[in-house]
Amino acid sequence: MQNSRIIAVVGATGAQGGGLVRAILADASSGFRARAITRKASGEKAEALRKLGAEVVEADLDNEASLAKAFDGAYGAYCVTNYWEHFTPAKEVSQARNMAQAAKAAKLQHVVWSTLEDTRKRVPLTDPRMPTLMEKYKVPHFDAKGEADAMFAEAGVPTTYLLTAFYWDNFIYFGMGPKKGPDGKLAITMPMGNARLSGIAAEDIGKCAYGIFRQGKQWIGKRVGIAGDHVSGAQMAADMSKALGKEVAYNVVSPEVFRGFGFPGADDLGNMFQYYTEFEKEFTEARSLDTSRSLNPELLDFKTWLAKYKDRIPLEV
Numbered sequence: 128m129q130n131s132r133i134i135a136v137v138g139a140t141g142a143q144g145g146g147l148v149r150a151i152l153a154d155a156s157s158g159f160r161a162r163a164i165t166r167k168a169s170g171e172k173a174e175a176l177r178k179l180g181a182e183v184v185e186a187d188l189d190n191e192a193s194l195a196k197a198f199d200g201a202y203g204a205y206c207v208t209n210y211w212e213h214f215t216p217a218k219e220v221s222q223a224r225n226m227a228q229a230a231k232a233a234k235l236q237h238v239v240w241s242t243l244e245d246t247r248k249r250v251p252l253t254d255p256r257m258p259t260l261m262e263k264y265k266v267p268h269f270d271a272k273g274e275a276d277a278m279f280a281e282a283g284v285p286t287t288y289l290l291t292a293f294y295w296d297n298f299i300y301f302g303m304g305p306k307k308g309p310d311g312k313l314a315i316t317m318p319m320g321n322a323r324l325s326g327i328a329a330e331d332i333g334k335c336a337y338g339i340f341r342q343g344k345q346w347i348g349k350r351v352g353i354a355g356d357h358v359s360g361a362q363m364a365a366d367m368s369k370a371l372g373k374e375v376a377y378n379v380v381s382p383e384v385f386r387g388f389g390f391p392g393a394d395d396l397g398n399m400f401q402y403y404t405e406f407e408k409e410f411t412e413a414r415s416l417d418t419s420r421s422l423n424p425e426l427l428d429f430k431t432w433l434a435k436y437k438d439r440i441p442l443e444v
């Protein structure tokens with residue numbers, strides 16, 4: 128324990144970072160210790176992590192000095208931003224810059240940055256197939272993360288760029304679960320036609336990140352995509368029907384219709400689903416199931432995720 132290396136985990140009270148903290152703490156022989164970073168060390172979630180054995184420290188992603196202090200003495204850090212708290216791409220980039228600069232100041236030996244594709248590399252702003260949003264983006268919550276990769280590279284921080292995937296937990300927490308349509312039947316709605324979606328159990332992101340820290344130096348400077356499965360909407364609906372014992376249909380809409388749903392971020396997500404669909408091959412190929420499983424042997428596929436979490440999926444009946 129004394130000689131173990133500290134991993135400072137941003138987002139420790141959330142899905143990605145929480146998974147990493149729990150993965151480190153679950154492995155007594157890991158040689159790592161978990162330092163959970165939160166804005167509220169007295170909060171319930173922080174207290175739960177402390178009880179599990181994590182050190183808890185306060186820092187704010189908008190405050191570079193607080194991050195430098197929180198990273199001090201650590202071997203590595205897991206860095207993640209939460210777009211959905213502010214819907215401001217420039218803030219994600221500036222928070223990534225703060226983490227990269229703090230990692231540099233603390234001379235960290237390994238940073239894992241949770242990122243996504245900058246979709247503008249394949250769909251330039253001049254491309255009319257999907258609307259440009261906020262004047263500068265196609266999929267704001269993707270593009271800002273992709274743009275922020277440069278913050279770590281330019282700071283010269285030893286970084287692994289972790290491309291995450293769609294959380295199946297969105298069927299539980301993000302309002303994407305099966306809903307009753309006008310025909311009275313349950314359906315999941317996605318504008319993805321027959322394309323396969325790269326998805327993952329949120330808990331597996333942290334477990335894969337843990338695998339990256341354990342495997343160490345070989346991942347520095349690399350981009351690695353992770354997913355638990357690549358499953359079409361029709362297949363997800365069929366698997367849900369079996370798991371839930373109730374028929375769930377797949378309601379295919381166009382990206383235009385999805386963008387028009389009107390909830391905050393609907394246009395961003397409509398563009399995201401269109402990108403997943405039109406670049407299905409590139410998106411799924413960037414997320415190897417074999418690599419993901421080699422990082423995390425407990426990786427869930429969609430059916431095993433359903434078996435574990437089906438009772439938490441809210442059903443509007």
Ligand SMILES: NC(=O)c1ccc[n+]([C@@H]2O[C@H](COP(=O)([O-])OP(=O)(O)OC[C@H]3O[C@@H](n4cnc5c(N)ncnc54)[C@H](OP(=O)(O)O)[C@@H]3O)[C@@H](O)[C@H]2O)c1
Binds near residue numbers: 166291293297
């Ligand atoms: N949903 C999906 O399918 C999906 C897929 C891929 C990627 N993502 C990305 O995942 C990211 C969110 O990660 P998550 O799901 O793990 O988040 P989450 O469960 O919503 O939790 C957010 C975490 O971020 C921390 N945080 C937010 N702002 C902070 C700040 N200013 N200073 C310090 N900590 C801050 C929070 O810590 P405290 O509140 O304790 O301070 C909390 O631990 C988003 O950017 C999203 O785009 C989502």
